[in-house]
Amino acid sequence: MGKAKWSVFTAGSPRLQSWAITILTIILINFSLSQTLSQRELELRDERIEDILRIQDTRTPHNSRLLEYLSDKDPAVREKATVAFGSIQDTSVLHLLVTNLLDSEEKVQYAAVFAICQTATQLSRKGKENFQHDLIWIRHDQLQRKNPLAAEKLIEEIGKFGTEDALKDLMLRFGANRDNNSNISVVMSIARFAIRGVVRQEATLYLISLVKQDEKVPWQVLYALQRIGNNPDIKNNLADLLPVYRHPDPLARMYAATLFGKLKDEAAIDALKQLAEYDTDWRVRVNALKALSNFSINTKVEIVETFRRSFLDKVEYIGLTAIEVLGNTGLQEVGGVKSIAETFEKLKEISLNSKGDYLWQYQAAASYTLARLIGADAWQYINISERQENLLQAALLKALGETGDIRVQATLESYLTSDIPMLQRSAIEALDILTHKNQNDSVRVEKTYQTCLQFLQSDDVAVVTFIAEILTDSIFQRPQSVQPLIEKLQTMRVPDDIEAMQAICNTLGALKDKRAIEVLEDVMDTPDRSIALSAASALETITGKNYRKNLPEWIQPLYTDFDFKYFHALPETINVTMETTRGTIRMDLYKDIAPFTVMSFLKLATERGYYRGLYFHRVVPNFVIQGGDPRGDGWGGPGYTIRSEFSSLSYETGTLGMASAGKDTEGSQFFITQSPQPHLDGKYTIFGKVTSGMEAVNKIRSDDRILDVKMGE
Secondary structure (H helix, E strand, O other): OOHHHHHHHHHHHHHHHHHHHHHHEEEHHHHHHHHHHHHHHHHHHHHHHHHOOOOOOOOOOOOOHHHHHHHOOHHHHHHHHHHHHHHHHOHHHHHHHHHHHOOHHHHHHHHHHHHOOOHHHHHHHHHHHHHHHHHHHHHHHHHHHHHHHHHHHHHHOOOOOOOOHHHHHHHHOOOOOOOOOOOOOOOOHHHHHHHOOOOHHHHHHHHHHHHHHOOOOOHHHHHHHHOOOOOOHHHHHHHHHHHHHOOOOOOHHHHHHHHHHOOOOOHHHHHHHHHHHHOHHOOOOHHHHHOOOOOOOOOHHHHHHHHHHOOOOHHHHHHHHHHHHOOOOOOOOOOOOOOHOOOOHHHHHHHHHOOOOHHHHHHHHHHHHHHHHHHHHHHOOOOOOOOOHHHHHHHHHHHHHHHHHHHHHHHHHHHHHOOOOOHHHHHHHHHHHHHHHHHOOOHHHHEEEEEEEEOOOOHHHHHHHHHHHOOOOOOOOOOHHHHHHHHHHHHHHOOOOHEEEEHHHHHHHOOOOOHHHHHHHOOOOOOOHHHHHHHHHHHHHOOOOOOHHHOOOOOOHHHOOHHHHHHOOOOEEEEEEEEEEEEEEEEEEEOOOOHEEEEEHHHHHHHHOOOOOOOOEEEOOEEEEEOOOOOOOOOOOOOOEOOOOOOOOOOOOOOEOOOOOOOOOEOOOEEEEEOOOHHOOOOEEEEEEEEEEEEHHOOOOOOOOOEEEOOOO
């Protein structure tokens, strides 16, 4: 029946047939036009977002276009413009960012929360006090009505910048809520306050009440408590907190161990021993060993035995940590206590490593720990040779200095002529340590000072940086350092010498000598904002005047890469495979979160083969593994720097971040986290995350290498 009607309608009279064709044609034309408009809108969106990214990367916040984009009709454009200010951190636009808290689109609201609190970190104390009151008592409620989850995020983010009064107000408003699962935002806000040293009793008691209410609290509660640390209210409630060492979540146990170590209460020792020896998660055991090292253990044989048994654990991170942190304990080599004697004998055996039975990392750690514990008597167990790995020699030089024994002076001085920068710098560092341990010897102090002035002329950025830092020390602070520092600063250039230039500016400021004013004023014109800020800060210290107001609003970066054709050709989901000597690590890169970082990383990896063969030069168990340095000592880079790209993402287990020497100084070095590290949030660029291969990440040692980095699975 329907079919017959349709036939009559289309095949009937010519007029009806013509009408039907006309209608169909109009529909098709309109559909085609709508598709064309939609495509054009997408093109306009891309053009605007590219413009936003250019402005963000060149740090030109007062560009009128970026301000206009905050209220663009396209929500994707508004979101990107808002996020851009989170990296730029220009306080003069905070009022505009606040407007976007109440945007009609949730993504823009979240972006505003991030950008506002990231930018507010740059306010003066008075500015923070005025601003935080408005956010807590007015803006939060307005946002709550539109987007409750964004309002919760605002509570957490205020912890990044708020003063003690902000924490007080937050507890007044939200401290009555005892629901563990729904109030993580308050918990993490307290943690972020504590990271900055802002603590209030009512906040601490709030966290404790959550544990009393339910021992299986989310790990964030224990994280916040350990960030507060050694606090009388926590100590007074230790009996109620101790049971969390049996928490089913290893992250909670991990942070509980750190908390117990900071409290240094002997009531926690048994729990820590259990965690250190028997926990099923290596990260918990590492934290428990570190916690136990905070106790004086000369009369606690059971803890000494825990350390010794851990030396040769099958998990290398546990063995290495046990050897390293034993040096914190002040353990004394006294006769009559068998377990202590056996522990020192094992340390000496590992330190000498005469048969090569132990990893060089263990040898280095044992040598340094012995030097810390027995001082001058340790030098005979430190076996250094030019045939060893450079990294081992560098570590052993530091251990020799730590002994404080003047008999090691000749060995240290012999390394000053090394053509390997890492060893030369380590020898200078060791001499500095040795001199401090013998600082009453004025002849030795003067000799080390003259050595520092000599090596200030080095062409190596790491050596110069370290020398500049040494010269701020009280035993080396002298007016005669000023002219050599000025002369060296005048020869340095960005981007290769950024860290050394920052260090020299800081040292000149510390010396407070007016001879440095002229050169520091010249350095303020350097095309790197971090150095210009260092110079301005030094000038303020010397003169008492505000030089920051003289800084240009915009400094053209030396290096930019606006290769948007390359960027748009990248897949939406970028899979990267990193082959290492410990296995395969697969990662997703966040193209839309950190576009310039992702482009730089991929071009280095795929076009230049830059990462092939490079070391993971820094490994801190249960924190990060770090690589990407062609020098292999943490001081190398690709010959250019890129800007920081901050985001609202948090450092979770397996997060991929960029190492830096401060904001906007990123190069090629990256790191991967082995557990959540919220204190890094908003300070280091996040540009990806491990999707598989954490077992390889958790086996990386400081001499392991990257074999290759490729796109795709």
